[in-house]
Amino acid sequence: xxxxxxxxxxxxxxxxxxxxxxxxxxxxxxxxxxxxxxxxxxxxxxxxxxxxxxxxxxxxxxxxxxxxxxxxxxxxxxxxxxxxxxxxxxxxxxxxxxxxxxxxxxxxxxxxxxxxxxxxxxxxxxxxxxxxxxxxxxxxxxxxxxxxxxxxxxxxxxxxxxxxxxxxxxxxxxxxxxx
Numbered sequence: 001x002x003x004x005x006x007x008x009x010x011x012x013x014x015x016x017x018x019x020x021x022x023x024x025x026x027x028x029x030x031x032x033x034x035x036x037x038x039x040x041x042x043x044x045x046x047x048x049x050x051x052x053x054x055x056x057x058x059x060x061x062x063x064x065x066x067x068x069x070x071x072x073x074x075x076x077x078x079x080x081x082x083x084x085x086x087x088x089x090x091x092x093x094x095x096x097x098x099x100x101x102x103x104x105x106x107x108x109x110x111x112x113x114x115x116x117x118x119x120x121x122x123x124x125x126x127x128x129x130x131x132x133x134x135x136x137x138x139x140x141x142x143x144x145x146x147x148x149x150x151x152x153x154x155x156x157x158x159x160x161x162x163x164x165x166x167x168x169x170x171x172x173x174x175x176x177x178x179x
Contacts, residue, residue, distance in 0.1 A: 013115060014063070020119045024110040025062045028070075031103035032058040035077045035096045042092035044084030061103070066111035074100060089146045097138050105131050130175065137171035 017025065032054045040046060057073040081096065109127055113119065144163040 017115045018118050020124075021110060021113075021115050021117065024106045025065070027102055027106035028065055028110060029058050029062045031099040031106070032061070032073055032077060034099040035103075036080070038092045038096035038099065039081050039085055042085045042087065042090040042096075044080070050080055061107060065107040070103065070107045074103070089142075089149050091146075094139055094142050097142070098135055101131060101134055101138065133171050133175045136174070137167055140167035140170070 014025070033051075036051065036054045053076060054073075057069065057076060060067075060069040061073055063069075077100070085092075105127065109119070141164055144167060148163070
């Protein structure tokens, strides 16, 4: 099968998606450039080739959310973040992490049902609630890390682990209460 035939088949499949699948695929498409934007705002230098790769990977994720394309995209974004962003505690890491969460969740939800499927309201609520718990825990862990980095003298590893464990415990309590 030629590349043009394959591209035409993918385009045909995308036109048959349900409204829910279209929203999920839109989120999958928009989040990799959002992570790149956060990296740029955090001080990463702009490079055209990185933008082209991120957009291409995002489109590949849209076409095949059930493939390794999402893993490859996340690996590329993590590599560029670690290579280009100097301050690991920058506030821009929070929206970048939340965008990664949305990419992962939307791709998993999209891959888990047929393209024509309409997601049941209970399933949507469950996914949204669980994603919100992870998002809150993400912000909490960043807050602990950022606060620990400003303290003099620096806190011990035990104190930091205890604070992170507290955040994780609260997240677990929230998760269990929302079943």
